[in-house]
Amino acid sequence: MTYQPHLNRRHFVASLAAGAFALGWKLPDASPGMAAAGEAAAVGIWAVVQPDDTITVRIARSEMGQGTLTGLAQLVADEMDADWKFVRAEYITPQANLASGHAWGDMATGGSRGIRGSVDYVRKGGAVARAMLISAAAKQWRVPESECVAAKSIVTHTSTGRTLRYGELAAAAALLPVPTNVTVKDPSAWTIIGQPVHRLDTEGKLTGKQVFAIDVQLPGMLNAAIAQCPVFGGKLVSFDAAKITSMPGVRHVLKVDDATVAVVADKWFQAKTALAKLLIVWNEGENAKISSPQIAEYLRTGLDTPEAGVGNAHGDAKAALAGAARKIEAVYTTPFLSHATLEPINCTARYTADVAGNRLEIWAPTQGGDGALMAAAHAAGVEPSKVAVTKLHLGGGFGRRGENDFVMQAARIAKQVPGVPVKLIWSREEDMTHGFYRPITMAKMSAALDDHGNVMALHARISGQSITAWKNPAALAANGGVDFGQFQGWGKGEFGYEAIPNVLIDHAMRNTHIPVGYWRGVNTNQNAFYMECFIDELAHAAGADPLEFRRKLMAKNPKHLDVLNACAAKAEWGKKLPDGVYRGICQNMGFGSYTAAVAEVSVSNEGALKIHRIVAATDPGHVVNPDQVRAQVEGSFVFGLSAGLYSEHTIENGRIAEGNFDSYEVMRLAAMPKVETVIVPSGGFWGGVGEPTIAVATPAVLNAVFAATGKRIRDLPLKNQDLKRT
Amino acid sequence: MITLNINGTSHQVDAPADTPLLWILREYVGLTGTKYGCGIAQCGACTVHINGIALRSCQLPAGSMAGQKITTIEGLSPDGTHPVQMAWKELEVAQCGYCQSGQIMAAAALLHQTPSPSDEDIDNAMSNICRCGTYPRIRSAIHAAAGQAAPTAGKV
Numbered sequence: 001m002t003y004q005p006h007l008n009r010r011h012f013v014a015s016l017a018a019g020a021f022a023l024g025w026k027l028p029d030a031s032p033g034m035a036a037a038g039e040a041a042a043v044g045i046w047a048v049v050q051p052d053d054t055i056t057v058r059i060a061r062s063e064m065g066q067g068t069l070t071g072l073a074q075l076v077a078d079e080m081d082a083d084w085k086f087v088r089a090e091y092i093t094p095q096a097n098l099a100s101g102h103a104w105g106d107m108a109t110g111g112s113r114g115i116r117g118s119v120d121y122v123r124k125g126g127a128v129a130r131a132m133l134i135s136a137a138a139k140q141w142r143v144p145e146s147e148c149v150a151a152k153s154i155v156t157h158t159s160t161g162r163t164l165r166y167g168e169l170a171a172a173a174a175l176l177p178v179p180t181n182v183t184v185k186d187p188s189a190w191t192i193i194g195q196p197v198h199r200l201d202t203e204g205k206l207t208g209k210q211v212f213a214i215d216v217q218l219p220g221m222l223n224a225a226i227a228q229c230p231v232f233g234g235k236l237v238s239f240d241a242a243k244i245t246s247m248p249g250v251r252h253v254l255k256v257d258d259a260t261v262a263v264v265a266d267k268w269f270q271a272k273t274a275l276a277k278l279l280i281v282w283n284e285g286e287n288a289k290i291s292s293p294q295i296a297e298y299l300r301t302g303l304d305t306p307e308a309g310v311g312n313a314h315g316d317a318k319a320a321l322a323g324a325a326r327k328i329e330a331v332y333t334t335p336f337l338s339h340a341t342l343e344p345i346n347c348t349a350r351y352t353a354d355v356a357g358n359r360l361e362i363w364a365p366t367q368g369g370d371g372a373l374m375a376a377a378h379a380a381g382v383e384p385s386k387v388a389v390t391k392l393h394l395g396g397g398f399g400r401r402g403e404n405d406f407v408m409q410a411a412r413i414a415k416q417v418p419g420v421p422v423k424l425i426w427s428r429e430e431d432m433t434h435g436f437y438r439p440i441t442m443a444k445m446s447a448a449l450d451d452h453g454n455v456m457a458l459h460a461r462i463s464g465q466s467i468t469a470w471k472n473p474a475a476l477a478a479n480g481g482v483d484f485g486q487f488q489g490w491g492k493g494e495f496g497y498e499a500i501p502n503v504l505i506d507h508a509m510r511n512t513h514i515p516v517g518y519w520r521g522v523n524t525n526q527n528a529f530y531m532e533c534f535i536d537e538l539a540h541a542a543g544a545d546p547l548e549f550r551r552k553l554m555a556k557n558p559k560h561l562d563v564l565n566a567c568a569a570k571a572e573w574g575k576k577l578p579d580g581v582y583r584g585i586c587q588n589m590g591f592g593s594y595t596a597a598v599a600e601v602s603v604s605n606e607g608a609l610k611i612h613r614i615v616a617a618t619d620p621g622h623v624v625n626p627d628q629v630r631a632q633v634e635g636s637f638v639f640g641l642s643a644g645l646y647s648e649h650t651i652e653n654g655r656i657a658e659g660n661f662d663s664y665e666v667m668r669l670a671a672m673p674k675v676e677t678v679i680v681p682s683g684g685f686w687g688g689v690g691e692p693t694i695a696v697a698t699p700a701v702l703n704a705v706f707a708a709t710g711k712r713i714r715d716l717p718l719k720n721q722d723l724k725r726t
Numbered sequence: 727m728i729t730l731n732i733n734g735t736s737h738q739v740d741a742p743a744d745t746p747l748l749w750i751l752r753e754y755v756g757l758t759g760t761k762y763g764c765g766i767a768q769c770g771a772c773t774v775h776i777n778g779i780a781l782r783s784c785q786l787p788a789g790s791m792a793g794q795k796i797t798t799i800e801g802l803s804p805d806g807t808h809p810v811q812m813a814w815k816e817l818e819v820a821q822c823g824y825c826q827s828g829q830i831m832a833a834a835a836l837l838h839q840t841p842s843p844s845d846e847d848i849d850n851a852m853s854n855i856c857r858c859g860t861y862p863r864i865r866s867a868i869h870a871a872a873g874q875a876a877p878t879a880g881k882v
Contacts, residue, residue, distance in 0.1 A: 064822050631860075
C-alpha cells in the first residue's frame, strides 16, 4: 500500500472546524478592504464590489458541476440585496484561507454539504456587506441608518428619495467596522434564493475556453505520465530507464514513491508512449493471490456471524424472527465501482528552491483546497505557508477528488525537477485501476410477516468493506470499531420504516486490500437498493400494492411519506399503463433530504430493458435554485443507473480487471428517459441535493423490472442478469 | 512536418505522423477545448469535425489529416453563437462541462446532416459519455436547436 500520511478528508473536516471555532471569523490580513475610492473593495470578506457595481462573490467550495458556485453566490447576493445581474463568482485560494485562520470556513466539498454546510455563514456574510453599505450611505448623507433601505444594489434614503449605488459606496463601506450582530432574512423575503437563475460558470464550457486543470499551460512546462503497481499493496522493485531516455521528448524517468514511476517528457503523449516501453519490475506481494471469488466468499462469512456492529435497532428483531409465522430472506450484492470522472486525474506542480527558500505551486482539480495544500506541503517537505494552490473547476469529482494522492504525486515529481512546472496526467487506465472504490458489500435481509401480511420484524445485515476503516482507523476505534457511515439512510432520523415493531440493522466488517472511498451517494446507494427492493419483495409476499404497503410502514415517518406520496401522485400510481409497461416505486432519506422515485419500464421477450419514464420527488427543506436542483436530480439517475445497470469492477490476481469505458460500462444517452422532477421543499431545514436522489434510481427501476418479468434482481449490475422470457 | 488545416488556419506541426490528432490539438497547437477522456474512442470527449463529420480525434493519426478540414469547438462559431451553443446555454445543459465540447460537436454534426432529428436519430448520433448525467437536457437542447421544441428550463 502506498504510504498515506494522516491527511485524509475526514481529518481535515474535523481539524478545520475546530480551527474556525478557535480563531473566530476574523478578517484576513490581506483583505483589499483598504482600497482607495475607484478600486474594487471587499465589503466584509465574502463580496468584492467594483466601482461599476460588479459584485464578485468569493467561493470557498469547489465547483464540479453540481452548481454550488452559483448557489453560494445566490445566498450571499440575496442577503446583501444585490442586483443579480452584477454578480460574478471567484474562488478564494487555500493559501488565503490558511493565512486568515480559515476565515472562509471549510473548503472541503463533499457529502452534499456545499450549500447546507455553508449556508449560515455565507448568508451572514451577505448581511454584513448589506449593513456596511447602508451604514456608508447613512454616513455620507448624515442621516440615521434606520432611514435607509437597500434593494437591487442601491441604497435609498426613504424620506428624500436620494440614492447611492453599491459601486459608489463600496470603498467607504469597506473601511467601516464589520458588524457582528446582523440577522439574515426570513425566507419570505428572499428574492434571489429560490430563483432558477442561470449558472455563473456556463459560458466557457460551451466554447472550449473553460480551463480545467488538465488544460493548464505554463511556460517551460513538462508533462508526466505514471505507472503505479497494478496490485494494491505491491511495491516498485526496479525500472530500466536507459531503454527509453533516448525516445522523443523524454527528459526524466523518476521514482515517485515506493509503488509509482513517472516518465517526464516535453509532451504528455510522448511521456505516455515512452512509459509503455519502460520495463518495470514490481513486487506484487501476497495480494496478487486475491480475486473476486475469494472476496465474495469472505463477505459471505459476514452474513450470519454474531459479531456485528449495530447501527439502528428497536424492539427485538431476532426474537420476532425466530418465532415468525412467515419468514422471508434474501441476499443482495453490490460490486466495487470507480468514480471515472470524465476529466482524468491530473495535477500540475512547480517546486522552487532558491534564496527565498523552498516553495511549491499547485494547480489542482480538488474537492478540498485546504486538504490539497496540506497534502502537497507534506509530500514536498515544504512549509504550508510556502504553498500556493490554484483551484480549477473540476471535470467531475464524485468524491474521487477529495483524495490527495495525485496532488502528492505531482508535488513529489516537481520536487525532483526544481524550477520546472510539471503537469501529471493519469491515463484512463491508471484512473480506473487506481481509484478509491465504492466499497463492496452484501446484505442479508430478513423479515417476519404475520398472518395478515404485516411486517413484524426486519433485520438488515450488511457484510462488507468499511470506508472509515480504510481512511481513518483512529475514528473507527473511537467508535468502538463500528463504522456508522455504513448505515447511511438507515440511521435514526433517516430510516423511514420506524412503524415496523422490531428492527435490527447491523454490519459485519469485511475489509479487503482494495482502497475504498466516498463515491457520490456513498453507502445510501447500496443500502437503498437492499432495503427498497426487499420491501418490494415483502409487499409481493404479502400480496399488497408496493405503494400501499410502504405507506403503512411509514406511518411514523410523515416527511418521508409526504415525498413518497408527492412522487406517486405525479406518476399517477395506479392509473392503467400501456400494455407491457410496468411501474416500480421506492423512497430513501440521506444527506439531509427526502427522496422518492417511480420508474416505468418494459422488458422485451429477448430481455431488453427500456425505461420509459422516471418521476422523482425530493424534499431538501429549502431550495436555492430549482433549475439546478432539477439538473442534479436528472443527473442522479444517470449516475445511479450506470451503477445499477452497467458498471462493476472485479478483482483478478489482486488488481482491478476493468481499465476503460469498454469494459467498465456507463449509461449513455440512448438508454436515458426523461426525468420528471417534483420538488416539494417543506422548509425549516437545509438538505443536500447532489447525492440523495442517486439512491432511489436503481431500486425504482429494478422494482419495475420485477413487475414486468417476475425476476428479482439481487446482484448488481443488471447487465450480468438474463431477463429473457423462458 | 505535418500541415493541418484547423479552424480555417494552416498549422505546421513537427510531430510523428502516428500522434493522435487529439494530442496535436492540445499539445502542439494549444487548442485545449478538445478533451482527453479515454483514448480509445469510447467517450467522445475528443470529438471534432473532419470535413463536417463528427469523429473522435484520439483515434485519428495526425499524418492522415493533411488536407482535411478540421474544426474544433473553438472554431464551431466565432462568438459562441452556434444554434447548438445557444440552445445549450438557454437550457442550462452543462454541469461540470468537461464532456460538453464533444457533445456540442457531435450535436452540431448531427443537425448539419439531419436538420430535424427524431429521438431515434439523437439516440444513434449521441453516444458520448457524460458522467454528470446531462443526457435529458442534451436531448431537449438538440430538439430546441432544431426548432422542434421551445426551451423550458433555466429561466430568468
